[in-house]
Amino acid sequence: MKEILTNDEIDALLDLFQNEGMPDELEGVEEFGPDAVAFRRGGDVSPLDLLKPNRFTREQILAISRIQEMVARKLGGTVSDRLRLDASCDCVGVEQQRFSTWLSLLDNPIGVYLLESQQAETPMIMTISADLLYGAVDRILGGSGVVAALPKDLSEAEHTVSDAVVVPILDQLMAGLSEIFPIQAKIVARHTNPAMAQVLPLQEVVLSLHFQVAGNPLLGDIRVAIPYSVIEPHLESLSKSRYLTVAQRSGEFRGVLAKTLGLVELGVAIELGTAEISLADLLSLSVGDVITLPTHPGDDIEVPVQGHGKFRGRIGVQGGRYGARILSVLDNGDAA
Structure with a gap:
């Protein structure tokens, strides 16, 4: 037809x-x-906003973030071990972006690594900032890691040297992704020009992972772009991830929280009443004067906690002391 x-x-x-x-x-x-x-x-249609890359839910991003925090700690240990220095690594960003937005964040020069995997038809990309990459090469070759001037490119021999730290970094990143789905990737191309990273459509939605490595004298970023099409078939398993289900257990920390907060002291002040007097009376007040209040024993009042009305009470006297009997708990809309 x-x-x-x-x-x-x-x-x-x-x-x-x-x-x-x-x-x-x-x-x-x-x-x-x-x-x-x-x-x-003849079927259901779900609306799709083509302008906003909202492919992952907030819970999925949260679970992936927890995984990457674990990866960051291992990356810090890997860099410390390979470069023989005290280094740390933090995961500073896990978000979904258009590939064009991700590309705009890259510096020039920068280490660009194209990744391929048998478990993914679309390539992935890893970048390492030039300061960190060139400093690592200098450190491996016996230098201090301080690079006075950044070269525009690395030689084939320098790329081979840098693999001593780049490949273990990639292994840790893939181990983190394996918490979502089984995957192994290898480096198929190396560049130092960010223009060579344009291997995906600019409107493609990618999962962006951003790590920051700090270790005297090295400081730099590691970024990873994973196409949404690579992760999409495995999002169902992500909803069952231990990193997500642990956080969703209802009341898991309720007992500990109640025990801890039970010792916190709160201020409770009961206002017995208010009175209006003229300015002349106010100016003439002296010691011994009495201001009468409109409230009486047995009247209902509001009992505030930390300045906010929480209970309805009744004024009374017990054992020669003024007090208030709690009658009910106020809803948020009932508080004055």
Whole structure:
């Protein structure tokens, strides 16, 4: 069946609508809305905002962030071991971005590594900032790690030397992703020009992982871009991840929290009443004067906690002391 109408067929279709009106089966269906598409295709249609890369849920991003925090600690240990210095690593960002946005964050020069995996049809990308990469090469070769001037490119021999730290870094990153789905990746290309990283469509949604390594004298960033299409088939397993389910256990820390907060002291001040006096009376007040209040024993009052009304009480006297009997708990809307 052909999908394009001829001019004569279009004219005939317009005449049909003008002379006979809208067919009964199309009544109530919006012309370009999701209902119209669902009607024509016989299925449900979910709205998709093409301008915002919202492919991952907040819970999924949270679970991935927890995994990457674990990866960051291992990366710090890897860098320390390989470069023989005291280094730390933090995961400073896990977010979903357009690939064009991710590319705009890259410096020039920068170490660009194209990654391929048998478990993914689309390539992934890892970048290491030039300061960290060149400093690592200098450190491995016996230097201090301080690079006075950044070269525009690394020689093949320098790339081979840098692999002593780059490959273990990649192994730790893949181990973190293996918490989501089994994956192993290898480096298939190395560049120092960020323009060579444009291996994905600019509108492709990627999961961006951002790590920052700090160790005197080295300081730099490690970034990873993982296409959404690589992770999408495995998002169902992510919802069952131990990093997500542990956080969702209802009341897991309730006992510890109640025991800790139970020792916190709170201020409770009961206002017995208010009175209005003239400015002249205020100025003439002296020691011994009495200001009468409109409240009496037995009147209902509001009992505030930390300045906010929480209870309804009744004024009374017990054992020669003024007090308030709690009558009810106030809802947020009941507080004055």
